[in-house]
Amino acid sequence: MEERKPAHVLRSFKYAAFMNEELRNLSLSGHVGFDSLPDQLVNKSTSQGFCFNILCVGETGIGKSTLMDTLFNTKFESDPATHNEPGVRLKARSYELQESNVRLKLTIVDTVGFGDQINKDDSYKPIVEYIDAQFEAYLQEELKIKRSLFNYHDTRIHACLYFIAPTGHSLKSLDLVTMKKLDSKVNIIPIIAKADTIAKNELHKFKSKIMSELVSNGVQIYQFPTDEETVAEINATMSVHLPFAVVGSTEEVKIGNKMAKARQYPWGVVQVENENHCDFVKLREMLIRVNMEDLREQTHTRHYELYRRCKLEEMGFKDTDPDSKPFSLQETYEAKRNEFLGELQKKEEEMRQMFVMRVKEKEAELKEAEKELHEKFDLLKRTHQEEKKKVEDKKKELEEEVNNFQKKKAAAQLLQSQAQQSGAQQTKKDKDKKNASFT
Amino acid sequence: MDPLRRSPSPCLSLRPSSPSTPPCEMLGPVGIEAVLDQLKIKAMKMGFEFNIMVVGQSGLGKSTMVNTLFKSKVWKSDPPGLGVPTPQTLQLHSLTHVIEEKGVKLKLTVTDTPGFGDQINNDNCWDPILGYINEQYEQYLQQEILITRQRHIPDTRVHCCVYFVPPTGHCLRPLDIEFLQRLCRTVNVVPVIARADSLTMEEREAFRRRIQQNLRTHCIDVYPQMCFDEDINDKILNSKLRDRIPFAVVGADQEHVVNGRCVLGRKTKWGIIEVENMAHCEFPLLRDLLIRSHLQDLKDITHNVHYENYRIIRLNESHLLPRGPGWVNLAPASPGQLTTPRTFKVCRGAHDDSDDEF
Numbered sequence: 001m002e003e004r005k006p007a008h009v010l011r012s013f014k015y016a017a018f019m020n021e022e023l024r025n026l027s028l029s030g031h032v033g034f035d036s037l038p039d040q041l042v043n044k045s046t047s048q049g050f051c052f053n054i055l056c057v058g059e060t061g062i063g064k065s066t067l068m069d070t071l072f073n074t075k076f077e078s079d080p081a082t083h084n085e086p087g088v089r090l091k092a093r094s095y096e097l098q099e100s101n102v103r104l105k106l107t108i109v110d111t112v113g114f115g116d117q118i119n120k121d122d123s124y125k126p127i128v129e130y131i132d133a134q135f136e137a138y139l140q141e142e143l144k145i146k147r148s149l150f151n152y153h154d155t156r157i158h159a160c161l162y163f164i165a166p167t168g169h170s171l172k173s174l175d176l177v178t179m180k181k182l183d184s185k186v187n188i189i190p191i192i193a194k195a196d197t198i199a200k201n202e203l204h205k206f207k208s209k210i211m212s213e214l215v216s217n218g219v220q221i222y223q224f225p226t227d228e229e230t231v232a233e234i235n236a237t238m239s240v241h242l243p244f245a246v247v248g249s250t251e252e253v254k255i256g257n258k259m260a261k262a263r264q265y266p267w268g269v270v271q272v273e274n275e276n277h278c279d280f281v282k283l284r285e286m287l288i289r290v291n292m293e294d295l296r297e298q299t300h301t302r303h304y305e306l307y308r309r310c311k312l313e314e315m316g317f318k319d320t321d322p323d324s325k326p327f328s329l330q331e332t333y334e335a336k337r338n339e340f341l342g343e344l345q346k347k348e349e350e351m352r353q354m355f356v357m358r359v360k361e362k363e364a365e366l367k368e369a370e371k372e373l374h375e376k377f378d379l380l381k382r383t384h385q386e387e388k389k390k391v392e393d394k395k396k397e398l399e400e401e402v403n404n405f406q407k408k409k410a411a412a413q414l415l416q417s418q419a420q421q422s423g424a425q426q427t428k429k430d431k432d433k434k435n436a437s438f439t
Numbered sequence: 440m441d442p443l444r445r446s447p448s449p450c451l452s453l454r455p456s457s458p459s460t461p462p463c464e465m466l467g468p469v470g471i472e473a474v475l476d477q478l479k480i481k482a483m484k485m486g487f488e489f490n491i492m493v494v495g496q497s498g499l500g501k502s503t504m505v506n507t508l509f510k511s512k513v514w515k516s517d518p519p520g521l522g523v524p525t526p527q528t529l530q531l532h533s534l535t536h537v538i539e540e541k542g543v544k545l546k547l548t549v550t551d552t553p554g555f556g557d558q559i560n561n562d563n564c565w566d567p568i569l570g571y572i573n574e575q576y577e578q579y580l581q582q583e584i585l586i587t588r589q590r591h592i593p594d595t596r597v598h599c600c601v602y603f604v605p606p607t608g609h610c611l612r613p614l615d616i617e618f619l620q621r622l623c624r625t626v627n628v629v630p631v632i633a634r635a636d637s638l639t640m641e642e643r644e645a646f647r648r649r650i651q652q653n654l655r656t657h658c659i660d661v662y663p664q665m666c667f668d669e670d671i672n673d674k675i676l677n678s679k680l681r682d683r684i685p686f687a688v689v690g691a692d693q694e695h696v697v698n699g700r701c702v703l704g705r706k707t708k709w710g711i712i713e714v715e716n717m718a719h720c721e722f723p724l725l726r727d728l729l730i731r732s733h734l735q736d737l738k739d740i741t742h743n744v745h746y747e748n749y750r751i752i753r754l755n756e757s758h759l760l761p762r763g764p765g766w767v768n769l770a771p772a773s774p775g776q777l778t779t780p781r782t783f784k785v786c787r788g789a790h791d792d793s794d795d796e797f
Contacts, residue, residue, distance in 0.1 A: 026536045026547075030510040033731040035541040037487050038479045040735035045478055047669065050471075073469050096462045099471040145754045150743045230480055289470035293477035301590050312586045 049103035051154040052292060053134075055186065056108065057127060057178065058163025059115035060085075062193045067161075067248035068108050070261060070272060071284055072097065075250065076108065085113025088126045092155075107155060115174060124178040131157055131185045135307040142308075156304060158295045159222070159287060160186040163193040164243060168202050170209050179219045185303055187222035187295050189287065190214070195245030195278050196263060196270045203245055210243055224286060225294050238286050244279035247272055486537075486544035488594045489734060490575075492626075493549065494568060494618070495603025496556040499633035504601075504690035505549050507703060507714060508726055509538065512692070513549055529554045529567045548595065556614055565618045572597050572626050576749040596746060598737045599662070599729060600626045603633040604685060608646050611653040619659045626745055627662040627737050629728070630654075635687035635720050636705065636712050643687045650685055661685075663733065667740060680728060686721040689714055 056064040060081050069075055076095060092109040109130065114123055134156045141147055162179060164171065182188055190210065192198070198206060214221060221242070224235035249272050253262040261272040272280050287295075493501040502514045513534060535548045550571070555564060575596045582592045600622060604615060611619075622628050630650070635643060654661060661684060663677040691705045691714045703714045714722045729737075 026509070026511040026513065026538045028510050028538055028540060032508075032510050032538070032540060033726065034487070034489075034538075034545050034734065035543045036731050037543055037545065037734060038482050040732070041482050042475050042478055044735050044739060046475065050474060071469070097469070097471060098462070099469060102472045102475060104471050104474075145751050147747070150739075228480060228484060284470065289473040290477070292471075292474045293481055297481070305588060309586050 046101055046103075048150075049105060050292075051105045051107070052296070053107040053109065053155060053157050053159075055090075055111075055127070055131070055157045055160040056163065057111050057114060057160060057182075058193060059165060060113065062163045062165060063248050064110060064161075064163060064193075066250060067163075067191075067193070067246060069250045070248040070280065071287070072106065081110075081112045083113075083116045085116055087117065088113045088123050090126055090130045105153070109157065120174050123174065124181045127178070128181055128185065131182070132307065135185075135304055136311070138304065139308055139311060156299055157186050158292075158299045160188045161287075162188055162190045164190055164210065166192055166194050166197050166206075166245075168198055168206050170206075171213050176213070176217055176219070179214070179221075180217060183220040184306065187298055187303070188219070189222050189283075190243035191279075191283060192243050192245040194247065196247045196265075198245070207241075207243060207245070222295070222298070224291060231290055234285070234290060238282050241279055241282055244283045244286075246280045246283055247278040248280070483542060483544075485591065486546060487734075488546045488548075489738070490548040490550070490595060490597050490599075491729070492552070492568075492572075492597045492600045493603065494552045494555055494600060494622075495633060496605060497553060499603040499605060500690045501551060501601075501603055501633075503692055504603075504631075504633075504688065505551075506692040507690045507722065508729065509547065511536075511538065513547075514551075529564055531567065531571050550597065561614055564614075565621050569621060569625060572600075572622075573749065576746055577753070579746065580750055580753060594738075594742075596741055597626050598734075598741045600628050601725075601729075602628055602630045604630055604650065606632055606634050606637050606646070608638055608642050610646075610649040616653065616657050616659070619654070619661070620657055623659050623661055625749070627664075627740055628659075629662050629725070630685040631725060632685050632687040634689065636689045636707075638687065647683075647685060647687070662737065662740075664740070667744070680724070683721065683724060686725045686728075688722045688725055689720040690722070 054068070056068065058064050060083055065076065065080070074095075074097070076093065089112050090109055091112050092107055094105060094107045097104045097106055111127060117123065138152070138154065138156055141149060141152055160182060162175070162182075164175060179188055179190070192203075192206065192210075195203065224231075224239050226232040226235050247263060247270055249261050249263045249270075251261070251263070252259040253264050253269055253271075255262065255269060255271060260274075263270045263272075271277050275281050491505075493505060495501050505513050513536065529552060531550055531552055533548055533550045535546065538545050538547055552568060555568070558564070579592060579594065579596055582588065602615075602619065602622070604611065619628060619630065632638070632643070632646065632650075638646060653659075660666075663680055665677070665681070668674045668677055689705060689712055691703050691712070693703070693706075694701050695704050695706055695711055696702075697704065697711055697713060702711075702716075705712045705714075713719050717723055
């Protein structure tokens with residue numbers, strides 16, 4: 001075979017496998033024991049632990065952190081945010097809660113600075129980006145060749161609590177715009193915050209106004225599931241009370257002979273867990289005790305799948321051709337891998353070229369320096385020679401002068417001695433003459 | 440603890456980092472445990488699936504064993520092959536049933552392999568079986584990488600393969616060894632000694648020890664695999680099981696009256712062999728392992744380990760495969776891979792990195 005193939009790739013099997021399509025219902029003649037299956041499943045999930053991620057969207061100071069503290073009966077460390085944030089940013093914090101043998105990894109994401117800016121056009125963008133980023137991270141993990149989904153820390157937002165300010169009139173346009181952008185990405189549960197500022201009758205009007213506005217604007221909020229008999233009833237009754245008007249408080253006030261979470265005013269005490277006062281208990285029921293699993297499932301099967309579908313279609317995949325579907329994914333892997341390798345090679349080439357260039361430059365520099373040195377050396381040599389010549393010339397001159405001087409000296413001495421002699425002769429002659437004149 | 444492989448996720452600054460999760464004290468009941476009930480309800484509504492394959496030569500009692508396990512006539516008639524000339528090629532028969540017990544619905548698929556090891560030349564007789572198993576993985580993979588996926592992908596992957604060892608009393612035959620070596624890397628294999636009523640207790644023990652030694656010598660990792668033990672409790676429990684594997688089983692689907700009780704058993708001239716009696720055979724152990732305690736674990740290991748292995752090989756080597764659907768790569772692993780099964784921690788929160796041969 002010319003093409004490289006792994007050994008043992010079978011082209012056809014000599015086997016005939018047929019599936020019996022009719023699903024017969026078998027009757028069991030005794031206890032088999034697989035009724036323990038749900039328990040086996042639950043045990044496995046318990047040892048793994050659960051993840052739950054809540055996103056709280058609302059203006060600064062509307063009571064998001066307090067409500068989280070009240071919901072989970074604990075004090076999450078957080079300082080109140082300032083109103084001076086230049087933009088909306090999301091702050092995520094993870095906590096581990098344990099109740100009996102259930103471990104819950106809770107992540108609370110806060111929108112810091114929401115509604116504080118003067119220009120709120122882009123307020124929703126960081127939120128949408130964050131949600132998409134979590135989906136993207138999960139998608140990346142899922143598309144990997146070597147992946148580990150079973151111990152992946154799921155950070156996708158399972159529930160978004162939208163805090164509506166208790167104005168008593170209607171939804172703000174910022175609320176509508178934000179909710180419209182978020183409804184296809186996350187399960188939205190709208191709640192009216194600080195509900196103790198609204199009177200009962202106003203509250204009723206407010207709630208219906210909000211719901212009708214949501215419907216008329218086509219905002220899809222989370223629908224509590226009503227297809228399962230055990231929870232259908234409670235979900236149906238609770239849905240009527242949407243959006244839940246909640247009051248949050250971590251302080252305890254003595255009521256009767258018990259301590260209860262409440263807010264104390266001069267005119268009375270608002271009890272958090274009293275259903276006549278606010279819908280906190282309903283929110284807790286719906287969010288945690290009844291529908292937590294459904295929220296997670298909706299996030300995974302609806303919102304995440306939608307994101308995945310859009311993302312893959314964006315990357316250019318289609319399902320219409322079942323033949324090419326798995327292979328086009330492979331092709332992309334290949335293409336991406338080749339692209340990556342190509343880029344690496346290009347970078348390598350670039351680096352090599354740069355290196356060569358640098359070496360050349362350095363070499364030129366060094367050559368220049370060498371030349372300079374040589375020139376200097378030549379110059380020095382020449383100068384030295386010149387000096388030497390000068391000195392020698394001077395020496396010669398000096399010697400000549402010395403010779404001349406010696407000659408002159410000798411001549412002068414000779415003259416002197418001659419003059420002496422002739423002088424002596426002259427005196428002698430003079431003496432003789434004198435002597436002669438006497439006679 | 441075995442090393443755990445965690446692939447580093449792309450570092451997005453927007454993701455909250457998981458290691459820093461401070462534990463929080465809750466001052467009162469919140470209701471988080473209710474999620475367990477929610478899970479149960481969801482699971483009961485969806486129902487469970489279980490696919491089991493029985494492999495062994497004809498006449499070892501595979502079909503009877505399946506009937507005994509699920510206490511019903513899974514096979515409508517006499518197993519094929521009785522009185523019929525042995526098929527020239529290996530055939531795989533799959534039957535799917537829905538059984539219900541106390542509100543729990545189980546979709547059970549049993550795949551039988553008549554003709555295995557029956558020919559004179561049994562070369563590569565495991566190939567069709569491996570092909571079938573890989574084809575199920577392939578179908579699941581194709582469903583998983585669709586753009587518009589189904590909400591719940593139907594799971595036809597083989598979760599457990601029960602291998603019937605003939606009760607020779609000596610040791611594993613070369614066919615058994617070859618088959619087990621290849622299969623234990625692709626699927627969870629549970630070997631059992633078939634027709635154990637032909638062996639006495641001492642012979643059984645000796646046979647079992649020899650088989651265990653054979654398995655160790657040839658590095659065959661049968662279920663429950665040691666590397667997937669999560670914690671000390673699992674280790675203890677599974678060690679006890681591993682000590683008894685392979686189980687010596689007897690299958691029977693006829694009832695007889697013993698001491699006033701109605702029991703499943705085989706009636707012979709020298710006595711009645713009670714299937715559910717631990718003193719007679721180890722069928723209850725097999726049943727408990729497969730159904731009552733480890734069913735979910737079998738499925739999890741199939742999904743998290745074997746399926747992922749298949750997926751990696753498939754995605755990595757796709758450029759070697761010619762284009763076309765239905766192609767399956769049956770390359771047996773190189774000797775290096777044979778000795779070190781993929782170390783993978785199933786459902787664990789601990790984070791360690793590991794290196795593997797990929």
